[in-house]
Amino acid sequence: MIIGIILGCFLVSTFLLVIAKRITALVHAFRMQSVFLFLYTLYMSIGQQSTELFAVCALVLALKVVIIPLVLMRITRRINTEEDLGLLINPQISLVVAAVLAYLSYLFTYNAMGLAHSSASIAFVASMAAASIGFFLMVSRMKALGQVVGLLVMENAIFLAASVITGGMPFFAEIALFFDVLVFVVIVEVFVYKVNRLFTHIDTSKMQSLKG
């Protein structure tokens, strides 16, 4: 019952990422998705009574809900760019694509796992849908920050999928993953800042040709 609602919120916030037109809205939606990921891990760790899972849960809260959105907002402020995300595909069509992706992930889960009504299959559906939507965000958003958020969404989704399939990875693997993501975000911050100073924009569609 509770798990269904949390995962429903997770999927809704994933769809919120798709209709976001501005960078701030995108980051807020990402933060919302991370909050539901945190609630999911919290629910799991209460169910399993394991200290390691509680630690992972605290890491999710600290890193994905607080630090990464803050860093992303800081880049947005520092590079002083306009808020527009540079949508290749407008929000309505993006929603159609996202619904199709969600359908495909339902179909995949249905054929691969066949577990109707179990919370594991719902979580798997949500994570598959979020992963493919994150990938779609990376493809269809021209600004570098949109692509970064797309990658982070995929990371969230894969975290969810891993916790569903394996029932919690080894603690060290989790820690390593979290620091990987943290380092990724910090590097991206520097990188985007440099790109913006060099090219005066972060629009990747304008970086196809060589600059003389």
Next chain:
Amino acid sequence: MIMTCKVLLICLSAPLVSGMIRKMKNIVRMRKGPGILQPYCDLMKLFSKEEVVSKNVSWIFYASPAIVFSSGISALLLILIASPGYQDAGSFAFLIAAFFVLGLGRFFQALAGIDAGSSFGGMGSSREMFISSFAEPAAFISIFVLCVSGPGTPVFSFFLAAAALFMVILAETSRIPVDNRETHLELTMVHEAMLLEYSGPSLGLIELTGHIRQMIFFTMLSWYLFPVARAGSLGWILFGLRIMAIILAVALVEVSVAKMRLFRVVDFLSFAFFIALVASIAAGLGV
């Protein structure tokens, strides 16, 4: 007999629900505000007043309040037939019929808005139809979730459908991200602009229908959020608690969200539509 009691109770408590939402909003905003019985006083005042009607109106203007009110009551009866506990295989058709009957009421309301020929009325009507043309698909798809779901309570798809229906409710009952009931500012009002020409008992009838419509939508939302039905007096208490929960959610959303530009409403409601679509796929596959 039980059915009659239900209809009467829902009709009589409908203004109370609006009053409670208003009170709750005022509490959150640290204001005093009118008491929760204020809608009843408003209705009594309107029904005891004399009616002023423009010289330029046709029969549509006179007929509309009655049509709107009767469509609201018929829709209420239809959804009570289809409510959990009374359901059989064909009863979901009543839900869809209820939406069409409500649509009839809205059609006449929009016509009456144009009828007097004032500029605000026409603007309100066109905006109302614009919004409802986006709200209706989302509402229908989220009803289909209830229809296609098999035995058991698929919480996941029901919750997604409830999220979609909640957004539709905000649009249909003219709540803040879409419309604002508390203002008569010409640039922002949608629903109120349509009713500007009405006064006295006619306005009272239309307002009462607004309360009943809101109650219809809240009842439907409560089926999604709390799919288990109980009979007897426990059922009544649970029903009250469920409606209270929805009132709280609506009031909190209304005080914490800013009103959207009219053309952002398209994004809002198409979001609701696709959430409902995903929910119906989930329900169809039995997840």
